[in-house]
Amino acid sequence: MQGVGVAARTYRACKRHAAPPHAFSDAGILDVFHRLHQRDAKGRPKPEVLYGLRTMTAWLSRNGFPGVSKHTVDRLMRLAGMNGLVRGRKTRTTVPAKDGKRAGDLLNRDFTAPFPNHSWVTDFSCVAAWAGSERPPG
Numbered sequence: 001m002q003g004v005g006v007a008a009r010t011y012r013a014c015k016r017h018a019a020p021p022h023a024f025s026d027a028g029i030l031d032v033f034h035r036l037h038q039r040d041a042k043g044r045p046k047p048e049v050l051y052g053l054r055t056m057t058a059w060l061s062r063n064g065f066p067g068v069s070k071h072t073v074d075r076l077m078r079l080a081g082m083n084g085l086v087r088g089r090k091t092r093t094t095v096p097a098k099d100g101k102r103a104g105d106l107l108n109r110d111f112t113a114p115f116p117n118h119s120w121v122t123d124f125s126c127v128a129a130w131a132g133s134e135r136p137p138g
Contacts, residue, residue, distance in 0.1 A: 025065070030076055032065075052085070053070060053073060
C-alpha cells in the first residue's frame with residue numbers, strides 16, 4: 001500500500017462505499033481532455049485544446065456529455081491544466097513621454113522630512129473606469 005499505513009476500519013469503510021456518481025462522468029471528461037492533448041502525425045494537438053470554458057461546455061454537450069455543468073467543466077479544466085486561448089491585448093496603463101525621459105528624483109529616495117509640509121510625495125496610479133468592452137455611461 002505504498003508505504004502509508006491505513007487503519008483497518010478506514011480501509012473497510014472505503015471498500016464498503018461506492019464511488020459517487022459524478023466520479024464516473026468526471027473521469028470520462030478528463031479522459032476526453034487527455035485525448036485532446038494527444039498530438040497528431042504532425043505533432044499538433046487538436047484545436048479544441050484552445051477552447052475556453054463556455055465553448056468547451058458547449059462542445060462537450062454536443063459530444064457525449066449532454067447537460068454537463070459549466071462549473072464541472074471549469075473544475076476539470078483547471079485540474080487538467082487547460083485555460084483556453086486568451087486573446088486581446090493587455091491594458092496599457094502607462095504611456096511614456098515622447099522623449100523617453102522620466103522626472104528626476106528630487107528626494108534621492110529619502111522620504112524623511114525635517115518638518116511638516118516640507119516634502120510631498122504622490123503616486124500616479126491608473127484605475128479603470130469600466131471593465132471589458134462596456135462603455136462608460138453618458
